[in-house]
Amino acid sequence: MKTKQTIAVIGATGNIGSAISKNLSKGNYRLLLKGSKQDELETLVKEIKTSNSAADVEAAVCPAEAGWEADIIILAVPFGAEKEVAKKIKEVANQKIVISISNPLNETYNGLVTAPDTSAAEELQKLLPNSKVIKAFNTTFAADFTTPVIDGKQADAFIAGNDEDALQIVTELVATAGFNPIVAGDLCVSRTLENMQLLLIQLGMKYNYNWLAGWKILHH
Amino acid sequence: MYELFFRNFTKKVPLTQEEEALIKTYLTPKKLRKKQYLLQEGDVCKNIAFIEAGALKAYSVDDTGNEHIIQFGIEGWIISDLYSFLTGEPATYNIDAIEDAELILISKSAHEELLLKIPKYETYTRLNITGAYLAMQKRLTSIISSPLAERYANFTALYPDIVQRVPQHMIASYMGLTPETLSRVRRRISAK
Numbered sequence: 499m500k501t502k503q504t505i506a507v508i509g510a511t512g513n514i515g516s517a518i519s520k521n522l523s524k525g526n527y528r529l530l531l532k533g534s535k536q537d538e539l540e541t542l543v544k545e546i547k548t549s550n551s552a553a554d555v556e557a558a559v560c561p562a563e564a565g566w567e568a569d570i571i572i573l574a575v576p577f578g579a580e581k582e583v584a585k586k587i588k589e590v591a592n593q594k595i596v597i598s599i600s601n602p603l604n605e606t607y608n609g610l611v612t613a614p615d616t617s618a619a620e621e622l623q624k625l626l627p628n629s630k631v632i633k634a635f636n637t638t639f640a641a642d643f644t645t646p647v648i649d650g651k652q653a654d655a656f657i658a659g660n661d662e663d664a665l666q667i668v669t670e671l672v673a674t675a676g677f678n679p680i681v682a683g684d685l686c687v688s689r690t691l692e693n694m695q696l697l698l699i700q701l702g703m704k705y706n707y708n709w710l711a712g713w714k715i716l717h718h
Numbered sequence: 719m720y721e722l723f724f725r726n727f728t729k730k731v732p733l734t735q736e737e738e739a740l741i742k743t744y745l746t747p748k749k750l751r752k753k754q755y756l757l758q759e760g761d762v763c764k765n766i767a768f769i770e771a772g773a774l775k776a777y778s779v780d781d782t783g784n785e786h787i788i789q790f791g792i793e794g795w796i797i798s799d800l801y802s803f804l805t806g807e808p809a810t811y812n813i814d815a816i817e818d819a820e821l822i823l824i825s826k827s828a829h830e831e832l833l834l835k836i837p838k839y840e841t842y843t844r845l846n847i848t849g850a851y852l853a854m855q856k857r858l859t860s861i862i863s864s865p866l867a868e869r870y871a872n873f874t875a876l877y878p879d880i881v882q883r884v885p886q887h888m889i890a891s892y893m894g895l896t897p898e899t900l901s902r903v904r905r906r907i908s909a910k
């Protein structure tokens with residue numbers, strides 16, 4: 499697509515929000531970044547502009563304003579905060595792509611807080627019934643964004659959702675961020691994807707992967 | 719956010735509250751800042767844009783890089799590359815904002831579902847397309863056969879808001895004139 503798309507990142511100052519913002523700033527996107535700490539946000543914007551003077555990036559005033567201008571909204575906030583953020587953006591997110599990144603982990607990282615017959619992404623879709631919720635970037639650690647090629651292999655990044663056009667657009671986004679995009683299926687596949695990250699976190703703690711780990715499907 | 723859209727809609731076709739609520743679920747609110755593109759030539763035009771606030775222009779660019787303005791749009795108007803929207807072929811127009819704008823976008827899939835689900839939306843669409851066709855015929859006739867001064871006078875009489883808000887070089891481009899020719903025409907008219 500030649501026409502520049504505007505992306506709002508809510509929770510841009512967090513680990514994954516800042517990593518995504520930095521990588522997407524290299525693509526043909528205009529970024530509107532929102533976090534609650536204005537000084538951290540300004541620092542992030544400066545940092546992105548310093549490393550890439552052509553980056554089209556700006557700090558936003560509030561989630562609703564950022565979402566109104568955006569074509570795509572990325573929620574990079576903890577699962578527990580999604581209800582509150584969804585309420586703020588519901589009206590402006592109508593018909594738009596909303597990317598769900600969160601993994602609904604419990605406090606001890608040994609399980610998910612969501613019931614087995616749902617997922618964080620499906621819960622977000624219930625909160626935003628007229629938006630096109632797409633699961634993406636949840637199986638990649640923040641550190642993978644600076645090193646998407648690990649041990650000589652480019653990490654896969656799985657995508658799930660129900661709208662064909664939206665899946666296509668997010669696939670481009672994931673590739674721009676540096677990963678190998680794989681459309682895994684419709685939105686309920688998010689249940690598997692969120693559990694995959696639970697497993698990766700558990701393995702990372704057990705074998706000390708130091709948060710630099712990812713999934714790779716081997717095939718012929 | 720949707721006030722003008724529904725005011726215009728109900729002027730053409732009255733809606734019940736339920737119908738209005740249902741239509742709303744298909745609309746995409748979108749803000750565009752001055753100079754930003756809604757559409758660039760070569761991409762498929764995936765939306766019709768209703769203008770709630772602000773001003774936009776649709777134009778093509780020739781081999782020498784000159785802009786030829788096809789259409790202006792201000793509050794209450796609809797702007798798109800209808801050819802690309804309807805056929806799915808790459809757009810030949812660019813559309814960008816002359817002023818900061820608030821838009822209501824209707825995507826192709828939303829448009830098709832609305833046509834199927836809500837007969838009143840079909841009526842609304844027919845009226846819009848009829849209006850656009852009539853305007854185009856008028857514009858074509860005037861380009862082919864009206865003298866310059868008359869064309870300019872007609873345009874200013876029809877669209878005084880646009881003449882006020884839009885820089886002269888854009889009006890010139892819309893009329894197919896160089897800015898110099900346009901200012902000569904304007905001088906001649908005001909001398910009368």
Ligand SMILES: NC(=O)c1ccc[n+]([C@@H]2O[C@H](COP(=O)([O-])OP(=O)(O)OC[C@H]3O[C@@H](n4cnc5c(N)ncnc54)[C@H](OP(=O)(O)O)[C@@H]3O)[C@@H](O)[C@H]2O)c1
Pocket residue numbers: 508509510511512513514515533534535574575576577579582583599600601602603635636637638639640641
């Ligand atoms: N870190 C990873 O490697 C990783 C990988 C995959 C998925 N994820 C998922 O991504 C999400 C964020 O994780 P993270 O590690 O980046 O967390 P984090 O570093 O704690 O960042 C959370 C971000 O969300 C914002 N935030 C928190 N509560 C908010 C609220 N109520 N309203 C608005 N903004 C709020 C925070 O802003 P303030 O600090 O300014 O309040 C911050 O910018 C989680 O759902 C996680 O499961 C993370």
